[in-house]
Amino acid sequence: MTDDRLCRHCLLTIGPRAMRRTVNGENCAFCCYGCCIAFQVRSGKSEEWEAAWLLIRLGVGGFLSMNIMLFSLLLYTGAFTGVDARLLPWVHLLLWIFATPAFVILGGPFLRETWLDGVQGRLRSSALIVVGVSAAYIYSAFAVIERGTHVYFDTATMVLMLFTVGRYLEAAGRARAARDLEPLLAAESECATVVNGGAETRRPVREVDARMLVRVRPGERIPVDGVVTEGESHTDEAVITGESRQVAKSVGSPVIAGSINLDGPLLIQSSGAGTATRWAQICRSVRDALVRRSPTQRIADRVVGASVPVVLALGGLTMLYWAQRLPLERALLFGLAVLVVACPCAVGLAAPLATSLGIGRLARCGCLVRDPGVLEALARTRLLAFDKTGTLTSGSAHVVGIESDGAGADEVLARAAGLERYSEHGLARAITMAAATRGLEPVVTGDVRILPGRGIRGNADGKAVVAGNSALISELGWSLAPALGERARSLEASGYSVIYVGWGDRVRAVLSLDDSLLPEARSTIAALRSRGLHPILLTGDVAHAAQRVAVAVGIVDVQAGLSPEAKRAALDRQRQRYGVVAMVGDGLNDGPVLADADVGIAVGSATDLARETAALVLPRDGLWMLPWVVDVARAVRMTILTNLLWAFGYNLIALTLAALGLLQPVLAAAVMAGSSVLVVLNSLRLERMPDPVRTPVPGRRSSTETENARHGLGVHRFGWAGAKNDT
Template sequence: MTAQDHALCSHCLLPIGRRAMRLTVNGEACAFCCYGCCIAYQVKHGKTEEWEAAWLLIRLGVGGFLSMNIMLFSLLLYSDAFSGADAEMLPWIHLLLWLFATPAVIILGGPFLREAWLHGMEGRLTSSALIVLGVGAAYFYSAFATIEGSPQVYFDTATMVLMLFTAGYYLDAAGRARAARDLQPLLAAESEWATVVIGDGEYRRPVREVDAGVLVRVRPGERIPVDGVIMEGESHTDEALLTGESRQIAKGVGSHVIAGSINLDGPLLIQSRGVANATRWAQICRSVRDALIRRSPSQRLADNIVGVFVPIILVLGIGASVYWAQHLSFDRALLIGLAVLVVACPCAVGLAAPMATSLGIGRLARHGCLVRDPAALEALARIRLIAFDKTGTLTSGQARVVAIDSDGTSADAVLAHAAGLERHSEHGLARAIAAAAAARGLEPVAIHDVRVVPGRGIRGKSDGRIVAAGSAALMRELGWSLTPNLAEHGRQREASSHSVIYVGWGEQAYAALSLDDTPLPEARSTVEALRRRGVRVTLLTGDLPAAAVRIAAAVGIETGDIEAGLTPEAKRAALGRRRHDHGMAAMVGDGLNDAPVLAGADVGIAVGSATDLAREAAAVVLPPEGLRTLPWVIDVARAVRATILTNLAWAFGYNLIAIGLAMVGVLQPVLAAAVMAGSSIVVVLNSLRLERLPEPVPSAAAESAPASRSTATSNQKAA
């Protein structure tokens, strides 16, 4: 007997056997012994979307049973089965239909009546009002006809219209519940609990109460609730929720872990490194919630149109009934008016934008891309120009040794002496030199009596000789001459905006180290991918023109699309000029001085390593090392906008045609309701296609990094 055979139903706690029903409810995997337990559990424990879908399914089942019986007897009436000697049974059949129809109308129509009443109290007419008026007219007309003994009743019309609309609403709610289940892990940061270790005891605490320095125990299979450092244990983590990367990452003592990732195979003791509500997971949670609450321009437009559309349809429905009453019987004219009200119900219009937008925002959030406003998603789809900042956006933002020019001394000897000095310094260039030496496996030369010479470099002693690294001015101050060849190399490097450090010992300068900020491995492919999508790319930077030209050439930006030496205000003005020439423009940046231009762009995009101010000013935030996802983000935005436009075109186009057919008497109310429900289903299915969009291109940085280091090392050795 397997472990599965011992599993219990999540609702009734009976054994589930081999054919269990499995469903994710509130982000938790559940198993059920039967479909009834599955529905009951969702009603009792499900969040809004799941609860709504489950209740609709229950109403659909009860209402369907009653409606099918009504349809059975109605078909007998339409076939004149109760004629001749059986005619005396006709009033009793009508009464039986009335008895079946009354609970069906209450069960199926109750939600529509409640919604119409609440909106009516606010002075608004919505699609529910059309349904209530149409169904109510058919039901009460049939009730009066039953009392008066009229041969024509339309209880089947009233109940089947409600059945079809409820079926459409159920499919809509099921689609929303599916989208909500996909988003549940992203939105759970604020409701998570953590196992806090205090002394020898473990206590469950809400994650919002966990502060920096607190020890948290995370068992295998649990989601890590805090950002922190592993103090005890080894495991693998899955960070797909935040980065979109499906690969497992090995973690051990001293490794950093991020909140929202899953601990896969080993218990961990983690020390929190910050307040729980400041983690990236919590930021994603807040951003997604805020974005889903806001309404996009397409949604607002659709809402405004529906607000005008519903009163017009009421007038058209009444007008159609009045007109046809002069040519047909009253009951036939009533059915035509009812068909107009039913077929024009703007359910599909109301779903057209919200569902596509929610799915798009959720898809981006699952890959760590935050969208603060749905309007930004729609604007991003129409972007024709993207301007990049340089440092920290297209480049790593950290200096690296890119060349070693010497007069014949080996590069390893130069780096070993330089690293021996620079390990005593906290300067950014010093760290770059130490990293270059470590990459070659060099042991720094032991140097003592180290002294920093402000603004010029650093000096010390080794084996009784002075060792120095710094500017040409420091070399001259020490009385050390530069060979003509070395001096020329240094001038050329400085003219290209490289930082140059001369290294010497024993009263002679032996080499010049060139350091520079290097382009990100994915920068060029990102620029090329944007161009293939018809987006013009430009570089706006505050750096020197020579550095801007060099980086632009490396990533594939044309010389005419470069503006350098810009202040923050000048960047904003430059973007405004280019927007005037090329159309809607986005700005990608990460620095403090990028905040004004990010806020002034049609869409401001901040990279994950951006400063807090830049992130707050941006409408879209990419994940760390997420520049490669930018073309994919644009693809998703375009797909969302295309889906919204397709949904709206279908919904409005369908309504116009269907209303015309209903007004000339071609559509019966039941057929009109079926077509209306079908329209909503088409919109839902069209929106769900967004879930099948391709994934972003995997990062090549990790794969190319070893090769890049190897190439850089070879180049330095050759130099």
């Protein structure tokens, strides 16, 4: 740090010991703590502003409350007796003067909340505080007017003081969570440096379109998806991909919006609109999830709403009971203690804070949570069902053989590609890639219709064209040469995926395709098993191919040849046995079953439909993160249950003591503030959960090899089988 930097608030020179604080996701320097608080009040967003403003109120209210307590202690020790008794009314008046602004400053938010709730015809925890404290304040005010002997301004102000301390600690916890989430939620407000000719202008990222040039300096967050056109650097992509390692970037390298440019300036050509990036999608998903209420939160809210009238009645009954045995002012204190100690602040905070921290913890590693209830459901899940293609395998299948019946391999591929280019299935992409590798132009095909779980059909040259599995061929009743059918069955028995291609009411060829297993699939399944989860495989592929993959990854329970409807039925049967079930999938066929599962999990490379129907989306190539996601979900649920158990148990014991007259109001307020603090501290433990660690897999392909395979450039192990039939 140097002496010539300026304070972010007052713009004065900062000394060698500057105070640094993250505000709105930006690291700011201040000359003192006062400037830090003032800047947060002026410029902070939501939780940060609330926490800073609460701290200011605490400072003013605390000064007044301490003076009230000082004079009250003199009253309790009998300092104003005998010859000084004439000063007692003036001391009471002085306490009233101090208590009134303290009551307004500290009690204002509680009064406002209670008024708004009353207008809407409901009661919440703030009503308990307002009723109890107002009773003590009004009783004391009348005692001053009537020259009574006892006033309880100290009780009223200290109760408000302690509850405000509790709210400040809650707000500080939420602000801390918000600061951690700021990089994820900044996509909508981010700006980009757009280069147009020789001029550079700052624009909101929502105004950036495809092919625009964007300059990103070292230390800045990349605002758009695109390709590097100038410069070299390293980027940190952990917020999107979950990978903590630095990624080298040079001319031609793709970059991801939301990642941080570390050590060199980059000029990036945007590949799409600034609002269409995965970073923006994460931002929208996290915002939506944070405003929703999880099932546990909704139950807790209903319990709190129902308990307030009961506690009000109990407080009144306690006061009436003790009023028949003790002086009225003592009975009033016992009733006030009941209202204060029963305030369910900790109950209302137990689930939301833990859920928000859990969502943020996952989102910082690129995992999208669309529904906060998914974390609690995943924590209770005992069975995980997996799709095969694109989930446990790379999804980058390639054509390894063509067996034809009187048709050339080029014609077969051209007609099949004309159909499959309309599909997003992994096998379809493999066929279109094989045609492109041979330099073939796909046959123009119209009236194309995808038949989920069976294949695809259309019309070309006035003839019906189909590409699909044996079920589709049987359904259509098309003829199949015995030799070709026997060869197809042999390939299926060997575990290859087989696509029947035909036109003119006859099957003309059989394509055999192979898919590579994800290197991390076996270790992921083993890790899930060690956590007590039962994995099963539900796939539309043939039994032999499914069994081969299942054996390779360590899954025993396999159900193959399933249509989307059959997958849903299979999942329903498993639900009857295991209770809560989850489905992990990728692809168009998985949309219905992902939506039907208690927890639908899609991998980042999934089709748009799979992503939209899934409640949880893992980053691209993020299957390895699934065990860690389960750990986070279980930690969130355990934290929520611990918070609720503590809050309800704490309230029940303290309420009993207060009703028996064993708890003073000030002590009751301290007890409740302590309860909220413990809930906050317990929830913040979620932030200390370790990041996911990707276990190195022996024999894992390099990124270059992966790209070659994805583009059909790898050497096929079997070459072009059946070339003898090419004509």
